[in-house]
Amino acid sequence: MSYLDLSIREIHQALVEKKTTPLELAKEALERAKANNDNAFEMLLEEEAILEASKLVEPEEDNLLWGIPYCLKDNFSTKGFETTASSNVLNGYVPLFDATVVSKLKEKKCVLIGKTTLDELAMGGTGTTGHKGITFNPYDPSHTHMVGGSSCGSAAVVAAGIVPFALGSDTGDSVRKPASYAGLVGMKPTWGRISRYGLFPFAPSLDHVGFFTRDVEDSAILLEALSGRDDMDSTSSFRPVDSYLPKEKSLKGKRIAVLSEIVDAISNKEVRASFDRAVKAMEDEGAIIDYVKFGLQDLEAIYATYIVISCAEATSNDANLDGIKFGAYHGGKTYREVMSNARTEGFSHLIKRRFIIGSFALMRENVDVLFTRAQKVRAKITARVNEILKDHDTIFLPAAPSPAPLLSASSDALSDEYLIADNHLALGNFAGLPSVTVPLSFVDGLPIGVNFMCRAFEEKELYNLASAFEKISGLAGLSTVSPKEARL
Amino acid sequence: MNFEAIIGLEIHVEMKTASKMFSGSPNTFTREPNTCVTPFDMAYPGTMPRVNKQAVINAIRVANALHMEIDPLVRFDRKNYFYSDLPKGFQITQQFHPIGKEGYLEILGKDGELKRIGIERIHMEEDTCKQLHFADYSLLDYNRAGVPLVEIVSKPDLRNGTEAMRYVEAIRNIVLYSGTSDGKMEEGSLRCDVNVSIRPYGSKGFGTKVELKNLNSTKNIELALDYEIARQTACLLSNREIAQETRRYDEASGKTVLMRVKTDAVDYKYFPEPNIAPIQLSMEFVQNAIDTCPELYDSKLARYLQNGLSQTDAEILLSNIDMASFFEEATVKDPKLSKIIANFLIVEINAYLNKNGIAMNTLGLNPETLSDIAAFQDAGYTHKQCADILNYVLENGGSAEEARLAKHIEKQSDNASEVLAFVTGVLDANPQSIEDFKAGKDRAKGFLIGQVMKAAKGKVNPAAVAKVMDEELAKR
Numbered sequence: 003m004s005y006l007d008l009s010i011r012e013i014h015q016a017l018v019e020k021k022t023t024p025l026e027l028a029k030e031a032l033e034r035a036k037a038n039n040d041n042a043f044e045m046l047l048e049e050e051a052i053l054e055a056s057k058l059v060e061p062e063e064d065n066l067l068w069g070i071p072y073c074l075k076d077n078f079s080t081k082g083f084e085t086t087a088s089s090n091v092l093n094g095y096v097p098l099f100d101a102t103v104v105s106k107l108k109e110k111k112c113v114l115i116g117k118t119t120l121d122e123l124a125m126g127g128t129g130t131t132g133h134k135g136i137t138f139n140p141y142d143p144s145h146t147h148m149v150g151g152s153s154c155g156s157a158a159v160v161a162a163g164i165v166p167f168a169l170g171s172d173t174g175d176s177v178r179k180p181a182s183y184a185g186l187v188g189m190k191p192t193w194g195r196i197s198r199y200g201l202f203p204f205a206p207s208l209d210h211v212g213f214f215t216r217d218v219e220d221s222a223i224l225l226e227a228l229s230g231r232d233d234m235d236s237t238s239s240f241r242p243v244d245s246y247l248p249k250e251k252s253l254k255g256k257r258i259a260v261l262s263e264i265v266d267a268i269s270n271k272e273v274r275a276s277f278d279r280a281v282k283a284m285e286d287e288g289a290i291i292d293y294v295k296f297g298l299q300d301l302e303a304i305y306a307t308y309i310v311i312s313c314a315e316a317t318s319n320d321a322n323l324d325g326i327k328f329g330a331y332h333g334g335k336t337y338r339e340v341m342s343n344a345r346t347e348g349f350s351h352l353i354k355r356r357f358i359i360g361s362f363a364l365m366r367e368n369v370d371v372l373f374t375r376a377q378k379v380r381a382k383i384t385a386r387v388n389e390i391l392k393d394h395d396t397i398f399l400p401a402a403p404s405p406a407p408l409l410s411a412s413s414d415a416l417s418d419e420y421l422i423a424d425n426h427l428a429l430g431n432f433a434g435l436p437s438v439t440v441p442l443s444f445v446d447g448l449p450i451g452v453n454f455m456c457r458a459f460e461e462k463e464l465y466n467l468a469s470a471f472e473k474i475s476g477l478a479g480l481s482t483v484s485p486k487e488a489r490l
Numbered sequence: 491m492n493f494e495a496i497i498g499l500e501i502h503v504e505m506k507t508a509s510k511m512f513s514g515s516p517n518t519f520t521r522e523p524n525t526c527v528t529p530f531d532m533a534y535p536g537t538m539p540r541v542n543k544q545a546v547i548n549a550i551r552v553a554n555a556l557h558m559e560i561d562p563l564v565r566f567d568r569k570n571y572f573y574s575d576l577p578k579g580f581q582i583t584q585q586f587h588p589i590g591k592e593g594y595l596e597i598l599g600k601d602g603e604l605k606r607i608g609i610e611r612i613h614m615e616e617d618t619c620k621q622l623h624f625a626d627y628s629l630l631d632y633n634r635a636g637v638p639l640v641e642i643v644s645k646p647d648l649r650n651g652t653e654a655m656r657y658v659e660a661i662r663n664i665v666l667y668s669g670t671s672d673g674k675m676e677e678g679s680l681r682c683d684v685n686v687s688i689r690p691y692g693s694k695g696f697g698t699k700v701e702l703k704n705l706n707s708t709k710n711i712e713l714a715l716d717y718e719i720a721r722q723t724a725c726l727l728s729n730r731e732i733a734q735e736t737r738r739y740d741e742a743s744g745k746t747v748l749m750r751v752k753t754d755a756v757d758y759k760y761f762p763e764p765n766i767a768p769i770q771l772s773m774e775f776v777q778n779a780i781d782t783c784p785e786l787y788d789s790k791l792a793r794y795l796q797n798g799l800s801q802t803d804a805e806i807l808l809s810n811i812d813m814a815s816f817f818e819e820a821t822v823k824d825p826k827l828s829k830i831i832a833n834f835l836i837v838e839i840n841a842y843l844n845k846n847g848i849a850m851n852t853l854g855l856n857p858e859t860l861s862d863i864a865a866f867q868d869a870g871y872t873h874k875q876c877a878d879i880l881n882y883v884l885e886n887g888g889s890a891e892e893a894r895l896a897k898h899i900e901k902q903s904d905n906a907s908e909v910l911a912f913v914t915g916v917l918d919a920n921p922q923s924i925e926d927f928k929a930g931k932d933r934a935k936g937f938l939i940g941q942v943m944k945a946a947k948g949k950v951n952p953a954a955v956a957k958v959m960d961e962e963l964a965k966r
Contacts, residue, residue, distance in 0.1 A: 079536045087535070097536075098534065198536075200537075202536050233540065234537075234540070236539070237766070318568055321570060322533035322578045324579065337573075337628070364761055366757045
């Protein structure tokens with residue numbers, strides 16, 4: 003245990019009292035990073051971090067993030083530092099500008115320790131497809147279970163206690179699912195709450211900036227720092243930024259919807275039992291639990307709808323990666339050859355498969371039955387989610403049907419369980435609603451999490467609920483460095 | 491068999507906004523290549539489009555001038571294709587919901603009758619980068635990437651080259667006078683794609699469409715279409731098929747030349763742009779864009795005619811927007827002087843511009859000075875005198891009064907009794923000349939007038955002198 007393992011507020015207190023310094027924190031984070039063997043880093047920024055941290059001498063008492071070390075998924079643009087999104091197509095690409103969230107954390111004097119791995123171009127949920135290979139789960143020294151993705155490296159570095167927080171991105175569940183597998187608080191707010199400027203797009207209508215922390219209050223501190231209108235992202239909201247720090251932590255009278263088809267589809271008895279205990283404990287605290295039927299057909303349609311929309315948008319967003327302007331260049335006699343060589347060499351076959359699906363869905367002869375239909379299904383599902391949230395304060399579910407799966411397990415299995423219980427976090431992306439994963443318990447020594455989703459821009463309510471839940475679970479501050487006893 | 495041509499035009503207009511359609515980089519033609527570029531223009535990952543408000547205002551103004559229905563919910567879509575001049579691999583355009591639809595424009599047909607040409611749509615989009623191809627390499631200039639465009643698509647209502655030319659002229663006048671664009675075809679800020687097919691008169695179907703490109707003047711549009719219609723007619727009459735192809739106009743030979751045969755139309759895989767949320771324009775915003783639109787060509791023409799200008803003079807002034815605006819500034823002080831001012835602009839100032847090879851907007855003349863010079867002419871100075879004053883000011887600067895004094899120009903009297911006194915005096919002193927005149931020697935009259943001018947030291951108006959001289963000679 004060290005100051006690095008405390009909550010952000012506690013670290014801040016120690017910094018203000020000069021019990022530790024940003025430089026000490028950065029050095030320790032770097033040491034832990036170098037000792038870690040989960041393959042979580044694209045790039046460690048050792049010299050830069052030490053340089054920046056040593057400039058931070060006088061603590062800013064009103065800035066909770068002053069001097070806090072952090073890591074960044076390698077799909078956020080960083081001025082002057084190679085950013086590849088774990089894809090060979092972007093090898094050598096050094097951006098000319100910082101993503102808005104990076105600028106904001108710079109202003110807060112956070113210290114960037116390193117850039118973390120991801121599934122190639124953030125497309126994937128296993129943490130196995132980036133150009134640096136598999137990123138492992140810190141809870142599994144045997145390296146047989148995944149940490150999940152696509153924000154695999156960011157999940158691993160926070161779970162391994164290297165940094166108190168790390169940024170990720172979430173298009174389907176790329177922060178909130180790995181948060182479940184890595185025992186973390188994984189948050190994505192309302193679409194438009196945080197600027198996406200500088201986040202490499204996967205599917206902009208579904209993309210969100212998200213982040214991993216070890217407790218709910220840390221998450222709220224970050225949201226406050228990262229939120230707000232940004233003219234560089236015209237989809238960012240003009241709504242004033244709230245204070246998100248959880249205050250009212252009672253569950254009394256809260257109306258909580260549990261989607262019964264999803265819970266019923268879970269085959270892992272321990273996950274189910276743990277979740278049921280959680281429901282019971284919340285009821286004991288005065289929450290009103292409603293088991294709501296969402297509509298099986300719509301739930302089954304989530305995966306296909308997601309694949310069609312996300313692949314269609316991705317094939318267009320990544321059309322800029324042609325070797326002409328930046329990124330890896332592989333020669334060619336004509337512009338067609340240059341583009342074709344860059345893309346053939348640069349993308350893995352999984353990415354090409356997504357582009358083909360996306361192009362196919364947009365083709366003139368298919369667009370009505372695939373893309374346009376998917377848009378309609380998305381609208382229908384969104385309407386259903388909002389309908390449920392009209393009568394309930396939140397939708398509460400297991401974040402995943404199981405702890406982190408084996409790396410050897412097929413990721414293509416389209417079982418009922420997979421379709422219904424492994425993809426529901428995308429509801430939050432379809433509807434653009436705030437959604438947070440919080441640790442629930444352990445199964446076979448691996449963490450599992452639950453997820454809360456609230457109405458648009460009700461992040462404050464979301465954090466109140468998550469914070470109350472954290473009190474019940476007893477898992478605030480969890481990492482492999484500071485293990486906790488599960489209660490549920 | 492007689493054929494009629496079916497012609498439709500797609501016009502791309504580059505807008506002269508301060509910044510680009512979706513980024514903050516300057517929008518200008520004149521800078522060094524690749525100096526007006528932001529990360530967005532080069533499609534760096536993570537950059538996002540920001541809609542240019544002035545471009546929306548311009549598009550509304552043009553749509554209104556074309557009598558179109560304006561959609562206050564502004565939406566954009568992606569047109570996806572790979573090409574070396576397209577940085578993002580897609581163009582942001584308005585495929586599904588153009589800002590304007592269902593409009594029309596009235597032009598003078600070949601027969602002199604007013605003809606209404608339907609306009610299908612007007613939408614906003616962004617330009618590609620400029621390519622320069624060499625033998626074994628190509629250069630890309632991203633200054634043009636993202637320049638705002640409006641595309642205006644006509645219905646297939648045009649029937650011959652002259653109509654097409656007049657349609658383009660009318661569109662150019664609208665974009666020019668609304669302040670949307672400088673509308674220069676030769677510089678590519680107004681670009682025309684023409685579709686033309688022919689069919690037997692009375693037939694309802696359509697023939698095979700040929701696309702014409704490389705039309706860099708309105709005159710070339712007329713010439714290219716006249717040629718192409720004749721070519722297609724000859725094809726059909728000799729039983730040859732018309733191929734679906736793209737042809738370019740070759741100025742030297744006056745012919746259209748095959749560029750490429752069209753295969754199946756490209757599938758652009760359009761879908762809504764997810765990085766621009768639909769923008770709901772208020773009715774006030776739309777109305778304000780329309781109300782603040784600079785006065786358009788037709789309205790100015792009507793006003794000039796009302797102020798006494800001839801149709802020809804008005805059209806000459808309006809053919810140069812800088813001259814028209816100079817004219818308006820010069821006539822503010824005294825609109826009664828319009829005709830005189832127009833005359834100076836069309837004759838003396840145009841001659842001066844041509845002689846010195848300069849443009850109207852760099853002419854160092856104050857409009858008020860021209861107004862003062864016109865006031866001299868109105869007050870009785872001769873046109874010749876005033877032209878001398880004007881030329882002096884053009885060469886040396888200064889005010890009209892300073893020029894008059896410098897050139898020692900005095901007002902010539904046309905006071906009848908004053909003139910009569912001089913004439914009578916000269917006639918009395920030159921009886922021989924009167925006799926010569928009576929004997930048919932016209933030259934004698936010139937001599938007599940000269941004597942009068944001499945006696946009056948140039949202060950009488952020669953025209954008035956000539957008139958009185960005629961009257962007095964008749965009496966003797």
